[in-house]
Amino acid sequence: MIEIRQLTKTYGSLVAVRSLDLQIQEGDIFGFIGPNGAGKTTTMRILSTLLEPTNGSAFINGMNVRRHGRNVRRLVGYMPDFMGVYDDLKVFEYLEFFAAAFSVERKKRKSVIDGVLELTDLHNKKAATVDSLSRGMQQRLGLARVLVHDPKVLILDEPASGLDPRARIEIRELLCELKTMGKTIMISSHILSELEEMCDHVGIIEQGQLVFSGTQAEIHKQLSLHNRYRAQVGQGQAARAVEILSSLPFIQEVAAEGDDDEITITIDDSQADQGRVARAIIEGGMDLLMLQPTKIKLDDAFMQLTQGIVQ
């Protein structure tokens, strides 16, 4: 649905995005993460036809965003990181304004707007002036706005920033609901735990370059965590477990951790088998209380994959 090829954007001497290649499949929720100034917003603005790339190209549904700007805009719902509002419009008028701008038929507009207001829980604010809404409500209104023309692709630049925990959870649930409706969603956020829960794919960008793109399982593979396990044995049995496991040919590395009788085990990639590890421990006469693959949080993966260099 979204394809970016060798995309470069420069502002004078500053290279905001450098030869970026990216693909997002239809119906995916793609989490776009990176430090401040990494080039996330610039990439999203290019995809929304608001900026022209210096080099390279970007396609949405097979259409070049530079050449077919107007057609691309019909497909995309873009929510910027900071949403400007028209002070003197009411919520319904504001949404109808954009519905009309996206050529939604007049007779359908009311039902469409009622629907998105219901979806974003703003139906009781229909007659409120836009600038009287709180920050969280304005964010929701922004989300309602991008939905009025039923776009196939949603590009959301930090949609949950400034929201309280409840509103964040609601937005997360809303996005999951939109995914089930078949929308392709590209979302950037600094709250990585949220992305972790809802994104199918993640892209990590730093200094304008994509340092990683793939599923969360692929992050583990990239960080060589896919063949690493944590085990807990009976009290006082950790040293013996290490001794036995280290003598096995398919074990690369084994070490006891702390005082909780926990050990970390790295097994040979080609012979990776959790069952063989369990069998070896039990056959060694020890109690196996727990054995599970090592998990890493997206925050930690982000820290490991990026260097924190700001352009």
Added chain:
Amino acid sequence: MTSRIRTIIGWFKPNRLTGPIFTKELRVTSRQKRHYLLRFAYIMLLSLFVLLAWLSAVDYDSTGSSMYRMSDAGKTIIMTITWFQFVSLQLIAIVLMSTSVSEEIYRGTMAAMLTTPITRTQIIVGKLLSKMVQLGILLLISLPLLSVVRIFGGVPWNYIIAANCVTLTAAMFTGAVAMFYSILFRRAYSSILLTLATGLVLYMILPLILGLIFLLATLASSGPPELAMMVMLYVNPSSALGVCTMSMYSPGSMAAGRMSFYWPIHCLVMLGLTAGVLTPCIFMVRRVSLRRAFGKAANYPLPLPPTLASRPAVSPPTPPALPPATQPAPSAGQAATPPPMPPPMPPPVVVVVPAATDTMTGVRRITGSPLLWKQLHTGKRLSGKTVRIVFGCIAMALILLLYILMGSLDFLKESGTQAFFIIMYLLVGMFSTSVNAATTISTEKETRSLPILMATPLSDWHIIITFAAGILRRTWMAWLLLLAHILVFTIVGYLKPILLLHMLLLIVWLNVFMIGSGLYFSSCYKKTTAAVISNMGFGLAIWLIIPILAGILGMGESIIVNANPVMQAAIVTVGAEGDGNGFYDWAGGNYDDTETAAKTTLFMFLWLLGYSAAGFLLLWRAKVRLRRKLF
């Protein structure tokens, strides 16, 4: 005792009045390029006016050698400099102060400042005085020139001191008025326009009305009320400077006799008036800042959300069960004790509210182009509406009074009076169109709503054209006043009907051209104030500066002078005088061969074509630039 003395001395420290604001403002100002550009532009303009004054004071004989009286030249040049300073410093004060408080309020820095021990007085006075320092520097720039020209003779020091003091206090008062509006209005152009309108009323309309009243009193043989005239001199800086200038030219006149004692009093009066304007500023700044900081929600009484009742009650969260792997295994022999019971959760609060209703109170439905609809229907709920209505009513009352006074003196038949009214309305229309056009795109940029608009499939031309329609919608009233004046006086018989056609042609090209230039500058800048100043500067350059330069270069009787819309309005009005012979005095025209109404119509049509072409070119440039500098 010593500490008490120190405290008393502390009361008189200048720092006490301004706090750290003064230093901060000076520091910030010194780092802004625009102030250096401002000084450069000021010097260039000053030099231009001095050159003009010199050329007007010097006569050349047939051999090409100059023949002039040094003292006359010196007086003319010094008068030019002082009046230039008087006008330009007030305009600069308006621009400098128009954003002084609003910027801080809307960036949130004012609210932060109010949490410090800095007092409101220090904020207001500190800001005003720091800007006065900038103006003082501009005054000082021309001081060496004044000193040099004084060598020519005939100019007393007293005049230079008086003129500088009158100028500075007038600028201070104008700056205080601009600051007052800056607290009330977010946009700089609103403050600029309202300050200019206030200046127009205080310094022009009111004196004119007073002058007419004096004239009526004189005609009624009761003589001009001396006290009223004195009051006008004390409170009107332009009158004060006028009397100072008169006294320099004719030292023995009545004005000269009064000058020595009245100008310091006038300065004190202006300082008092400045303090009078600053007082409400001091009281308002905190309230306005805090209202902004805490949001505007309180200003809009919203109905209690009716869906609260229909929303499912939030059940208390249940503590998650610990996964077995992380649960510590009970040691041998230790009896498994049940975990302590959590405290009972309070019952869910039930809010009884009215049932949900599909309320659409005051919501208007959009028909046709959404952008056109927005341009035509919005702007009615803007803040400051009451202030605008009050000002509008005052202006209308003053204009009506002016008509009555002019009518009672039988002046309305005069072509000069008609030209005065028509030019006044024309300037209001031009000003209104210029400002509105220049704010259209830049306001969308400032509020960050332009990127959202540009992400819709609306075409760039559609956006530009609807913006133009919106400008027409907001400015039609000013043009209607002009046409209404002409219509009324045509019916009365004071003007010929052809003037309506001429003026319509003028209004059409003015709108096309000024909307084009305004939208172009608006697309160039992110800041509304920069766009407004550029657009107005552009108008001044092509219709004032270039004709003046043309005059210097001996091209005064050329097409450049005729290109000026004010000149065109004056020529067609005088030409259409009811009792006149229909002579249209175009620059460069042959006086023997009277320029006819038909010829003038052709001229006006050609101007319409030329300016409209330029206007559409500028509109196209605005369209090209629309997607640039979005962020």
